[in-house]
Amino acid sequence: MADFNPVTLYFILYESMGVWLFILAGVAILLLVGVIMMTFRLGRTGRPAKRPAMAAIAAALVVTVVFFFLVPRWTLAGIGALSGVVDYAFAALLALVPGVAAGAIVFMLAARRCTAKSMRQPVSA
């Protein structure tokens, strides 16, 4: 496993995915920046991040569960191919990728709604 250093992994991923690696990395960075910006905006408008965060977690969970069942299909296998803790854990990990992306999008949308609301109805100190 020591051979799988970040540089080697990068080349393996690049050879596997081609330009999609950069597209996905770009989307991930955009989502991360979006989440950070919306968190700051919530802070600036005095709105708590609790509700957007809860909505994001719920969305991430739902999407992760759905993708958990779809991930084996992506490998030309069925859900019945999963056997053993390591298989379930790895499928969950892979499903977390779209799950986290969905959570990030929902967080941004919910936070935007909250901040827009606070523009109309400022929160009293």
Add this chain to the structure above:
Amino acid sequence: MNRRELLLGVSAAGALSALGAFPARAQISSARARIVIAGAGAAGLSLASRLSRQMENASITIIDAKHEHHFQPGYTLIGAGLWQPTDVTFRNADFIPPGIEWIEEGVAEFDPDANRVATTSGRSVNYDFLFVATGLMLDYRGIQGMDESLIGTDGIASIYAGPEAAAASFMEIETFIDKGGVGLFGRPPTEMKCAGAPLKITFITDDRARRRGRRDNVELIYNAHAGAVFAIPPVNDKVKEMFAARDVAVNYNHVLSAIDPDAKKATYRTEGGDVTLDYDFIHVVPPMRAPEAVRNSPLPWQDGALAADGWIEADKATLRHPRFANVFAVGDVAGVPRGKTAASVKWQVPVVVDNLVAETAGRDPTATYNGYTSCPMVTAYGKAMLIEFDYDGTLIPSFPFIDPLEERWISWVIEEKGLKGAYRAMLRGRA
């Protein structure tokens, strides 16, 4: 960045480096050596990539007539009907690094006494160091009555002959499952590449028949060439157990010697004399030998188990020729006890390159190859066992959380999704 942050950053990078998170910087040599690589297969291209980076002043020539490159570990998945031939077909030109001369011809003659190889057009190429990476030849005609052109006809399959043959083999498996009957599997008595593949295609056929509800209509027989189905004892035990559970019969010490395609009969050499079996489907794995140019040269072993088929004499730890010190054998053609898989090449190439770099830079060569061989043994659609072992037959799993003797989907993911990218990165000398 203040001083404290800088120190923290440097310390973190040092710690990560010490933990192996980043690769050690490859050693380089400025020697102006003439290097010839015979063969542009997995080993040849990988050698070219690494040597061109680590020996910038060397004059490197690669000799191979082939323009297409095939990702052979994918043949099983074509045989399973999951991949297409295009999924495993690349262009050699895309992997030959700039600055390397590619002679688009075959090697006709090796003359290690004169440090020279001759190409099929008669061109003579001199070298200071020679890497022989020609691969091996599939000797279908070594089985009486068998010919490569029979693959895909009359119940004859063989995924080894190339992507199109693997696709034709899948069609034969489908026809066999439709019609039912007896299916024969096995392997040759010679050294062979990917010794797990004959077992994989047996498992695939079994699983395919089950999924189509036709398992009761087919009888599957695996004819092992020796007293075991796999050379590594724990893997042998596991596969035997799985064959028994899946109703795959096993005959031991059966070597396919002749085939009669019209009568659909296969003759096996056994300890008790020849035995002829009727079949409706047969997966033929041909005897494998070193290519003719290698066999006709002074390079092969002169005696011992590896001499008969012309495998190149090589020190098993360094892959260096004991009689011709400037010759190295890498990949399938190397006469070492194991190591005829793409995964073996991944570990062999850095060893021979690092040793040559060290030697030409005036340092002692210290890298050694431990016989690493890997076989993601597909055991069903969606399941595999990730088997890795060394010269001693000791299982050496790369991932401590994957039990090599358990059928796992994660091992299948590595086979179906991970290997091709890793292989291509290896061709570029990056993995």
